[in-house]
Amino acid sequence: MPFVPSYRVLSRTGELGRRADALEAMLASCSICPHLCGNNRLLGELARCSSGALPVVSAYTPHFGEEPSLVGTNGVGNIFFGNCNLRCVYCQNYLISQNHREERKNEVTIDRLAGIMLELQGRGCHAIGLVSPTHFVPQIVRALDIAAGRGLDRPIVYNTNAYDSVEVLRLLDGVIDVYLPDLKYADDDMGEQYSKIKEYTRHARAALVEMHRQVGSDLLLGEDSFVKRGMIIRHLVLPNDIAGSKQSLGWVASTLGAHTTLSVMSQYFPTHAAVTMPLLDRKIREGEYHRVLASLERLGLDRGWIQDFEASECYKPEFDDRERPFKGESDNRI
Numbered sequence: 364m365p366f367v368p369s370y371r372v373l374s375r376t377g378e379l380g381r382r383a384d385a386l387e388a389m390l391a392s393c394s395i396c397p398h399l400c401g402n403n404r405l406l407g408e409l410a411r412c413s414s415g416a417l418p419v420v421s422a423y424t425p426h427f428g429e430e431p432s433l434v435g436t437n438g439v440g441n442i443f444f445g446n447c448n449l450r451c452v453y454c455q456n457y458l459i460s461q462n463h464r465e466e467r468k469n470e471v472t473i474d475r476l477a478g479i480m481l482e483l484q485g486r487g488c489h490a491i492g493l494v495s496p497t498h499f500v501p502q503i504v505r506a507l508d509i510a511a512g513r514g515l516d517r518p519i520v521y522n523t524n525a526y527d528s529v530e531v532l533r534l535l536d537g538v539i540d541v542y543l544p545d546l547k548y549a550d551d552d553m554g555e556q557y558s559k560i561k562e563y564t565r566h567a568r569a570a571l572v573e574m575h576r577q578v579g580s581d582l583l584l585g586e587d588s589f590v591k592r593g594m595i596i597r598h599l600v601l602p603n604d605i606a607g608s609k610q611s612l613g614w615v616a617s618t619l620g621a622h623t624t625l626s627v628m629s630q631y632f633p634t635h636a637a638v639t640m641p642l643l644d645r646k647i648r649e650g651e652y653h654r655v656l657a658s659l660e661r662l663g664l665d666r667g668w669i670q671d672f673e674a675s676e677c678y679k680p681e682f683d684d685r686e687r688p689f690k691g692e693s694d695n696r697i
């Protein structure tokens with residue numbers, strides 16, 4: 364039987380509209396992410412993420428730089444949202460994530476956002492990828508309701524830095540098909556220093572537990588062998604163990620289970636403010652990466668993808684044939 368995303372059912376019954384109502388109400392005193400800024404975004408008051416009532420779409424395109432089971436043959440239809448609730452000093456997308464004055468020109472209406480989703484489906488994309496969606500969840504859910512009414516039927520991928528509110532994530536239960544969160548740090552001091560954020564670890568771990576509750580450990584694959592439902596945790600290894608890789612992987616194994624799907628990445632390169640920061644101004648070393656991979660094995664984490672170390676040597680922002688699956692990629696199919 365072909366896969367039908369559950370947001371289509373929620374839309375048909377009116378539940379998706381009610382979720383959008385509840386989320387939009389949160390914009391009046393913004394509590395969309397754990398910053399809890401309390402500004403009225405409906406009146407255009409800006410706070411930490413510099414985002415108002417309308418979504419900012421910096422770019423959208425079929426994208427081939429994600430994990431192979433998401434990309435397929437036609438790519439993920441990625442929608443890159445402008446602005447961000449983090450301020451990572453090494454952000455590769457800082458020109459759109461930390462440039463809100465320029466990004467204002469990329470504001471779109473909710474109806475246009477729905478049209479973009481449908482356009483990407485029309486271009487053959489296997490899924491719709493929401494890249495840095497956290498601060499625009501209410502607008503996205505409203506647009507999704509409109510697009511579902513006009514025939515959108517692709518799985519929705521939520522590609523997030525994981526600084527997400529659990530309350531908001533609960534309203535996304537049944538709306539998001541595939542969670543693709545980062546797990547950036549194991550130490551709040553690192554989050555504060557390098558992403559200008561408080562209590563990243565506590566909030567991100569709580570968010571991952573909620574995502575896992577919704578979609579579980581197993582990746583559900585469609586007849587086309589591409590992911591339709593599940594969670595893939597991305598972990599970017601940073602120089603000088605700033606990411607706390609061993610602790611983060613240990614937490615995943617002990618809390619979410621050894622069969623959690625991971626994507627371990629070596630592709631860090633210094634950019635933005637990191638180029639002048641002594642602990643971040645270089646790529647990772649082979650020994651650093653191999654120690655992380657050894658932790659994976661020790662912890663029995665056996666599902667997902669490992670980016671080859673060479674990806675950090677000749678960086679390009681793609682997951683491609685340099686990325687190898689671990690032995691146990693899920694076999695669940697629909």
Ligand code: SF4
Pocket residue numbers: 393394395396397398399400401402409410411412413414448497498
């Ligand atoms: S979404 Fe933006 S305005 Fe709202 S709480 Fe988070 S950072 Fe603040």
